[in-house]
Amino acid sequence: MEFPHALLEGLIATAAFLAPWEISPSAMLLSGGALVVYWRGLRRVPSDARPSLKRRIAFITGVLLVYFVMQTRFDYLSQHMFFVHRLQHLVLHHLGPFLIALSEPLATLASGLPPRIGSGIVRRIWRLPVTRISYRIVQNAFVAPLLFVGLIWFWLTSRVHFNAMLSAPLYWVMNWSMLIDGLLFWVLILDPRTRRQGALLGFGPRIFLVLAAMVPQILIGAYITLAEQDLYDVYAVCGRAWDVEPLQDQRTGGVITWIPAAMMHAIAAVILVGRWARTDKNRPDRVSVSSSTCAGGA
Amino acid sequence: MRRFAKWTAAAMIAVGLLSGCTSEPPWRTHDIAGLVPELSFALTDDRGRSVSAKDYRGRVTLLFFGFTHCPDVCPTTLARLAETLRSIEAGRDDVRVLVVTVDPARDSTAVMHQYVQAFGSQFVGLRGDAAALDALTRRYRVTYTLGKPDAQGNYEVTHSTAVFVFGRDGLARLMFTPKDTTAAIAEDLRRLILASNHPKG
Numbered sequence: 001m002e003f004p005h006a007l008l009e010g011l012i013a014t015a016a017f018l019a020p021w022e023i024s025p026s027a028m029l030l031s032g033g034a035l036v037v038y039w040r041g042l043r044r045v046p047s048d049a050r051p052s053l054k055r056r057i058a059f060i061t062g063v064l065l066v067y068f069v070m071q072t073r074f075d076y077l078s079q080h081m082f083f084v085h086r087l088q089h090l091v092l093h094h095l096g097p098f099l100i101a102l103s104e105p106l107a108t109l110a111s112g113l114p115p116r117i118g119s120g121i122v123r124r125i126w127r128l129p130v131t132r133i134s135y136r137i138v139q140n141a142f143v144a145p146l147l148f149v150g151l152i153w154f155w156l157t158s159r160v161h162f163n164a165m166l167s168a169p170l171y172w173v174m175n176w177s178m179l180i181d182g183l184l185f186w187v188l189i190l191d192p193r194t195r196r197q198g199a200l201l202g203f204g205p206r207i208f209l210v211l212a213a214m215v216p217q218i219l220i221g222a223y224i225t226l227a228e229q230d231l232y233d234v235y236a237v238c239g240r241a242w243d244v245e246p247l248q249d250q251r252t253g254g255v256i257t258w259i260p261a262a263m264m265h266a267i268a269a270v271i272l273v274g275r276w277a278r279t280d281k282n283r284p285d286r287v288s289v290s291s292s293t294c295a296g297g298a
Numbered sequence: 299m300r301r302f303a304k305w306t307a308a309a310m311i312a313v314g315l316l317s318g319c320t321s322e323p324p325w326r327t328h329d330i331a332g333l334v335p336e337l338s339f340a341l342t343d344d345r346g347r348s349v350s351a352k353d354y355r356g357r358v359t360l361l362f363f364g365f366t367h368c369p370d371v372c373p374t375t376l377a378r379l380a381e382t383l384r385s386i387e388a389g390r391d392d393v394r395v396l397v398v399t400v401d402p403a404r405d406s407t408a409v410m411h412q413y414v415q416a417f418g419s420q421f422v423g424l425r426g427d428a429a430a431l432d433a434l435t436r437r438y439r440v441t442y443t444l445g446k447p448d449a450q451g452n453y454e455v456t457h458s459t460a461v462f463v464f465g466r467d468g469l470a471r472l473m474f475t476p477k478d479t480t481a482a483i484a485e486d487l488r489r490l491i492l493a494s495n496h497p498k499g
Contacts (some may be wrong), residue, residue, distance in 0.1 A: 080441045166439055166473075167333035237475045239363075239441040239458040 021076040024172070031067040035060065038105060041112025055103040062099030065091050066179060079165060080241040082232055083252035089178055090256055093152065094264045097182035101190040102271075139188050139200050145213040148185045151177055152257075153220060162234040185213075189268055194279050203276035207269050214265035221258020225251050325489075326482035327463075327472050334462065334470040337361065339434050341398065344411035344423035351468055358393045358490055360474075361462040363440060365401035366413040367452075371459050372397075375476065379461065380417040382484045389491035390420065392466075398424045398434060400442035400457045438462060465490060 020028075038059060042050060051059075068074060069088045078088040110118055125131055137143060154160060155174050164170045188200060189210050195202035201209070224231060230246045240249065337351040337359055351359075360379065364372035376397065383390045397414055399405035402425045405413075410423030426434070435441060435458075445454035463472035463486075471490060474483050 076441075079439060162328070163330075163333055166330060168439065170333065171439075233475065233477065237458060237460045237473070238439060239443075239456060241441060242443060243445075243454065243456050 017073045019073070020071040021073050021079075022168070024071060026176075027067065027070045031063050031071075034063050034109070037109050037112035038063075039112070041108035041110070044111045045108060049107075051103065051105070051108055055105075058099045059103035059105045059108075062096045062103065065099070066096040069096075070175060077241050079171070080235065080239060081244070082235050082249045083256060084241070085165075086253040086256040088175070089152075089155075090260055092175055093148075093178040093182040094186075094261055097179065097186045098190070098264055098268070100183065101186035104192055136200075138184055141201055141205055141209060144185055144188055145209050147181055148213055149216045151181050152217060156220060156224070156257075158231055158233075161232050162237075165234040165238065186268075190271065192275065203272050203279070207272045207276070210265050210268045210272070214262045217261050217265075218258055221254050221256075221261065223254070225254030225258055227254070325472055325486050327474050327478045327486045330462070330470050330473045332470075334439075334473075335437060336470065337464045337468045338437065339398075339424075339426075339430070341424040341426040341430055341434075342407065344407055344414055344425075346407050349424070354394050354396070354464075355468055356392075356466050358389075358466060358487070359464040359468070360393065360395045361398065361438070361464065362395065362460075363398050363400050363435065363442060363458045365399050365455050365457065366405050366409055367401065368455070368457075371457075371476070375459065375461065376417045376421070378480055378483070379474075380421070382480055382487060383418060383420055385480075385484050386488055386491070388488075392491055393420050393487070395421045396424050397421060398426075398431070400431065400435070401444065401455055402426065402428075402431065463487075463490065465493075 042056070069078065069091045074084070074088065077084040079085070110122075112118075113122060138147060155164060155178070164174045189206050191199040191201075191206075193199040227250065228247075230236065231250060233246075235249065236246055240246075337354070340348070340350045343349045362372075362375060362379075364376070366372075376395070379395055383393060383395075386393075395414075395417070397410070399410060405423075405425055407423075407425065410425055414421040414423040425431075438458075440458035440460060442455065442457040447453045459476050461474040462470060463474065465471045472486055
């Protein structure tokens, strides 16, 4: 009778881990709401217009990952271990939004919203000049990568990082700014449409942009990884979740900032090149991918 | 790099705004005003009395999380604070150093009493049950861990090294870390004792 007992203990430990560390109604509402609206959307859309299984899995995984890093005990570990914090931001700024953007969920989400909210409130807000102009500004080819890299850099400034880890409201602002900016950036980059079909940027500029945004992240990651002094003493000051040498924690965090983040950019570039080649092939007016389109686009 | 310089400037301004920075000269230790909630707790002191944050209103209050079996950080930090307090003449009796044990299983009221008395009359030992302790560590976003006991029943404890400093009004003002020099701590503490003497400060 050993096994059921161990199983029960395991279940209890898992449940305790999955319980929120600090309840955030906004995170719960948004991820729960996204899943419900998406599910409703799937049921309403005719079966031939439904997103593929791959896209559905990408969306649900993205939302669940974001929820997991924000609303489970993972969040406690993120507050008290630098490298777990870097994993949390990798999910909030890269992996989660990347998967969500890749799943192109907007059409499904729109049909899942009750008409009064969907075509009533949301569409009206979206059509406001203020919304459209601010969206154009943050999604500008220069502003978007600057925001993306700038936010990583900003929250990793020693003093800012110290304060964000100490103050509950600042910590909240930090994580939400990363998530929102991640969604904006990857929706811009992974837009399946061409410039002509309505994407804000052509494939060429987007490939350039996603690769350019990789470089500063490599520099920040390498700087943290190779630093000989403790850059983020807030973890020593407030206590680590378990006993790890500060520099070992910092180096692991640096590698996470450096390599997986850069890889996501490389993967995005590969996806974009593939899409670009495909749309080019499908266009009868063009025979082959010429280098002039690339230069013209960028 | 110019972009980075701009971001640095923006960051500095943001930090200034966020920390409620005004034209006053900066503190030499960490300014945490507005970042951390006001002092609040319900624990038992080293004389066995139930105490709360209200009992320390009107005094400059320092909050530290430690344990009496602590080999290095706690005695060093507390000895440094004791030394600093000795160097401050005016108003040092208006200061209370609250030492909250993260190891209440081994640190009984009597053990705590004996421990804090060694540092001076301004030192108070506080203990509570796991729920009260966890509420307090969560409030100040610090953590501690108790290791698995070995054959002799000894275990490793990790904890925060920070000293949270609250003004006479109970609002968070400063944080001392092991990096801060004794001179910096003494200067800021003196300034805080004087500043909060006047309602304006």
